[in-house]
Amino acid sequence: MATDSTENTTETTDGAEPTVAGLAGRNADLLRFATAGSVDDGKSTLIGRLLLDSKSIFEDQLEAVEATSASKGYDYTDLALLTDGLRSEREQGITIDVAYRYFATPSRKFIIADTPGHVQYTRNMVTGASTADLGLVLVDARQGLTEQSRRHAVILSLLRVPHLVLAVNKMDLVDFSQEVYEKIHAEFTQFATKLNIPDLEVIPISALNGDNVVTRSESMAWYSGPTLMHHLEHVHVASDRDLVDVRFPVQYVVRPKSDQHHDYRGYAGQVAGGVLKPGDEVVVLPSGMTSTIEGIDLFDREVEEAFPPMSVTVRLADDVDVSRGDMIARVKNAPQPSQDIDAMVCWMTTTPLKPRQKLAIKHTTRTARALVKDIQYRLDVNSLHRDQETKELGVNEIGRVQLRTTVPLLCDPYAQNRTTGSFILIDEATGVTVGAGMINSGT
Known part of the structure; x- marks a missing residue:
């Protein structure tokens, strides 16, 4: 059995974070990061590589993955099998649910949210990234930036994830070309100027072979930046939290x-x-x-x-x-109680969100009821266009919504505090979480 400070790779596949024994150690420096990107960009393989190279998996797990890879006729170890825990994920070769993993190095402890890349699982990606300190967006070096890559960068920006890493994966399939890397770097940097991304790092990697993941790649001598693991170990996150307003x-x-x-x-x-x-x-x-x-x-x-x-x-x-x-x-720096809430909402169920709809709302530890007063617009996360003609929000759509709550909420703008500035919406009849919100303001 692994010790409480290092090796263990317990996962959950129901969207809930694992209880990690010893993770909140007295001197532990913890980084939560979420992976995102298009289908087949290599997210699960990258997480498997990080777990393998940091010696955070059990020998029997590795042997089982090697045996499964050999039975499929692969001439390599399919590291994605370490994280794609659902049977349907293994059958389709895609990530569907949010799989939480953790591992540790001498410098830091990590919680990884391996989020799905497919557009129909955007809500799962929002769930996994909502508590992240860093977002890790993968792109396939052969494909470059895709619509889904941009979508995930926009969502990470909306969620105010303070640090973003663009990992240009599968560099081995483009002969470790500096020109390909520079092109993707320039294109994404240009796109990021439209978003709220305070800290951006672009790293060329090969998750399958391990180039620039934990060890520096000899095949990319032209790259002088940090390896992915070095950046994850040293990115500064303590100052990202609100240490001024007591809540x-x-x-x-x-x-x-x-x-x-x-x-x-x-x-x-x-x-x-x-x-x-x-x-x-x-x-x-x-x-x-x-x-x-x-x-x-x-x-x-x-x-x-x-x-x-x-x-x-x-x-x-x-x-x-x-x-x-x-x-x-x-006493002199308290939040103002608010019943009229202006927020960005990600809708998570197939029944559309409409004006006059009544829902339960959970904000921090307080639960109340809420009425949807108005839907101001639906945000196209691909083009950032605001559709002000919309009358409802469908599944996986994000829009600006006006709510009225039955009791005042003690909230802050999401840009100020991601905990007191967020909430979830619940269907009172079923108890199912149907939406997640980020507060712009309250009155």
Whole structure:
């Protein structure tokens, strides 16, 4: 069995992230990244290569993949089999669901969301990339930029993923041509000027052979930039999180029943923004009651400060009424409660989204009901054209929507805080998540 800090490749195929033992270690530097690109660009093979070259797979897994590859008559090891976990994925040779993997190097720990490339699974790609620190878009060097490559870059931009890597894959099939690489580099850089991409790196690779993935390629001596692994290990993500505006959505009230801790009362949740310290004056919303932080606890110890994305229990000096769905913030820097929400929504079900539709909305730890007041436009993620004549949003479509909620939401613009600026929409009859939203503003 693998240790809690290195080798394990547990996957989930139901769209939920795995529980990773030891992943939130005391000194761990964690990077979440999502892969994207057109069908057959080599996303699953690249993830397999990263797992293999970082020694993050078990010997029996590798032996099984080698045996399966040989049974299919391949003269190489099909590394995509390490990540395409669904039977239908293996049969079709494509990624359908979001497969989460994790591995570690001495420098950093990683969570990978291997997202599908096909247009009909755009919603899955949105789900996988919504929590990513970095987006990894693959293109086939033989095909160059495709419509789907641009689509995924646009979606990553809408999701405000702060770092983007364009991996020009299958360079071995174009004889490691610098001219091909430079052409794709220039074309994508030109396209990226229309998007909100703060940090862009373009790396030529061969996922199948491992060129410039973990080790530098001798076949591309003309390339002087970092290998993919080096870039993933050293890209700086700590400053991407909002460390100014304190946001602590309360998930659970901790009241132990043991005699030893009968006076203990804490409020558990994940820090969504800012830095919390004992002695800080805070306000509990929506009640408006104020108090000071008495202490901050992890599961096994007390800490002197908490910051995103730490999960902690906060103790207050005063007995104020706090429950799930409330938010703890700084007195002079609190979010404004909003019932009228202007947001970009990705619709995820075959039944269209229409005005006057009623849905449940879940924002941080608060759940309410919402009415669709208006659909302002549908965004064509290929051309960035805004179709203002549309009256509905179909499956996998993204549009600007006006919502009215039954209770005020304690939200921020998505550009400011990706946690308090996002929400999901739920069909009340079935309990199915039907949409994901990114807040532009609220009033």
